[in-house]
Structure formats: C-alpha cells, structure tokens
Amino acid sequence: MASAVFHASPPRTSTSLSWPFQPAFLPIWWAWLLVSWWGETAHQLAALPPGMIDGQAPAVPLVLGGRAFGWFTEAALYALWWRSRGTPLPYWRFATWVASLSIIDLFAFVIRRAAADTSAIGRGAVVLLAGPGSLDPTIESGSAAAFGTVGLLVLLRVAMTAWATAQGTGRPYTRALLVTGGAWLATRLVMLWSYDLLRGVSPVR
Amino acid sequence: MSAPLRLGVNVATSALALGVVALGGAWLGDRGHRWAEPRWPDASFIRLSAPANAPRTPLWVVPVNPYCPHCMTTIARLAPEWPAKHPGEPLVALIVDSVALPSWAESMPLAAVWWDRRDVWRSRWGHRLYGELIRFDAGGRYVGTVTAEAFEDE
Numbered sequence A: 001m002a003s004a005v006f007h008a009s010p011p012r013t014s015t016s017l018s019w020p021f022q023p024a025f026l027p028i029w030w031a032w033l034l035v036s037w038w039g040e041t042a043h044q045l046a047a048l049p050p051g052m053i054d055g056q057a058p059a060v061p062l063v064l065g066g067r068a069f070g071w072f073t074e075a076a077l078y079a080l081w082w083r084s085r086g087t088p089l090p091y092w093r094f095a096t097w098v099a100s101l102s103i104i105d106l107f108a109f110v111i112r113r114a115a116a117d118t119s120a121i122g123r124g125a126v127v128l129l130a131g132p133g134s135l136d137p138t139i140e141s142g143s144a145a146a147f148g149t150v151g152l153l154v155l156l157r158v159a160m161t162a163w164a165t166a167q168g169t170g171r172p173y174t175r176a177l178l179v180t181g182g183a184w185l186a187t188r189l190v191m192l193w194s195y196d197l198l199r200g201v202s203p204v205r
Numbered sequence B: 001m002s003a004p005l006r007l008g009v010n011v012a013t014s015a016l017a018l019g020v021v022a023l024g025g026a027w028l029g030d031r032g033h034r035w036a037e038p039r040w041p042d043a044s045f046i047r048l049s050a051p052a053n054a055p056r057t058p059l060w061v062v063p064v065n066p067y068c069p070h071c072m073t074t075i076a077r078l079a080p081e082w083p084a085k086h087p088g089e090p091l092v093a094l095i096v097d098s099v100a101l102p103s104w105a106e107s108m109p110l111a112a113v114w115w116d117r118r119d120v121w122r123s124r125w126g127h128r129l130y131g132e133l134i135r136f137d138a139g140g141r142y143v144g145t146v147t148a149e150a151f152e153d154e
Helices: A002-008 A023-046 A059-084 A091-117 A120-130 A142-147 A152-169 A173-199 B003-032 B069-078 B148-153
Strands: B046-049 B059-064 B091-095 B112-115 B132-136 B142-147
Touching (some): A059 B003, A142 A173, B059 B069, B142 B148
Parallel strands (some): B059 B091
Antiparallel strands (some): B059 B132
C-alpha cells in the first residue's frame, strides 16, 4: 500500500518545456515583443476619447508595464498552482511562453482594425478569428467586454498556454487545459459582471 | 510537494472562487433590480446656482463628480459652445458622489448647478458613469441618456 502511494506521484526532476526560441535569440525576441506592444498600446491610447489621458505623458510605458506585469503574474500563479500539486512548472520558460503567445492577441488587434476596410468575406474571417466585437468595437455590455473578442485566436492562445503547461509539468494536456481554460473562463466572467456593475444603466455610447 | 503550500493555494483558490460566485450573485441582483425612471428635478436635489424664475424648458443634465478630472474636462469642453449650439436647451450640472461640496462647485460655467446629496442618481436611477448626458423634456420627464463623446460625434 505504502509503496503504491509512493509511486503514484514520482518526483519530477526535468521538464520537456523548451524555450520558445534558442536562448541566444531571446533578448532580440523580447525586444521585438516589447516594441510591437509599444506601438499597439500607443495606437489604442490615441483612440481613447478626449480627456481620458490628457496630460498623462507616460501612459504608454505604464500600460505596457501593466501588460508585462500581467504576463509574469499569470505565469507565477500557474507555477504556484502546479507546484502545490507536486509538479513544478519552470517559471522563466513558461513566463516567456506566456509573453510570446501574446503575439496572438497582437495579431487579433491588427486584423480587427483592418476589418472595416475589407470585403464581406474578409470581415467574416476576422469575426471568426478575432471575435464578433471586431465589426463594432464599442463595448456596450459586459458580455461584449468579456466575450466580444473571443474567436479562434483567443482559443488558440488558451490551448497553447495549456500545451506549454502540460509540457512543463508533465501532466496530461486535458488536465492542463481544464486548469487554464477554467482560469480563463473565470476571468471573463469577472470581467462581464464587473463591467455591468460599474456601468449600471448608464450608456457607454 | 509542500503540504503548507498546497493548503495555502487551496485556501486562496477557494477564496477566489467564492469571490467570483459573490460577484456573480451581486450581478444577478443588480440585473434584476427595477430602477426608477429619472425625473427632473428630483425633490431631494439641492439647487446651488440657477437663474431665478427661469422658464421650464427641455434640458440636459451632466452628472459630475467635482473631484473627477475627466468630468471637469468634459464640462470644460462642452460648456463654452453649448448655448450657441443648443439654444433653449440649457446644460445643467448635477453634482454626484460628493458628500461635501467644493467651494467652486457653484461657479461652474453652466446654466445651473444642482447637488444630488441623497445619491438618487446612483442608488435610485441606477446610473454610474460620469460624463453622460441625460435629457429631460420641459415637464421634467426623462427622454434619454447618451455619453458626452457620442453626443459630440453627432
């Protein structure tokens, strides 16, 4: 009995999660990632209504810093969860994967902007890839805030994050997907409910 | 595996899950609440500045928190051209979410300034975003609400 219990959770000493790129290339990759997000963040802030951030010059670094903080925090929370389950997740490799997979979001932002200037078929493809909110970016409800950007690209990012988790922990992919997908769904529900509660019956446009 | 770590993570996860469920409960309660239709002026509003014996006309009300920079920016943007663009439909400020009034509240450059001391705008009307524009007809009946940004785009 004791032997069976001992063998049920063998200690892990290695991971099959590799870096997204050769380590020597990683500084260039990180620099490209930050520069790309810098441009996207500046674009999004410029599109905000007048008066929202007037006079707040360091808005881009602050937002970008917040995004980077989000990557590392997300990776840390997953690492903590899996460590508590006896299967450590290599933090820096996983955090690099999380940040790297954010290029999927970056791509989604770009094609959403392009949707207005494309054909009906193109717009359909953008909706399929980047969610129904691509055609009307005005967020009028909590459901639009939470799920308006859900398309194949978001699902791909969640699936890839689960894949990296499974690789890092050695746990089955379905289990990793359950944790990652559950966490993602919980954050979406929090966004939906928070948005509606903050808005009340006030319009957003 | 560390038992204290597992226990700590389980407790934190449970607390988060409970928080999410509580938020969902609050959302359900909020969605099911029947809000009162706005009416102008509510009996509890306190008039801070307004011309005496002003005729009743259709009007627009902009709820502002005097300590919110975005609100004040919105007013500074709307106020100068409002009388020319909307003759006969004055723009009125309603001070909300403020238990104490700043001394300069009465001198806002608008047709009138009122104070929602009893939190009617938020707790009875169910409105929560500053900078919206609420329209009333000459009888004080609610016509509709738009954001200042959408209004300026029209």
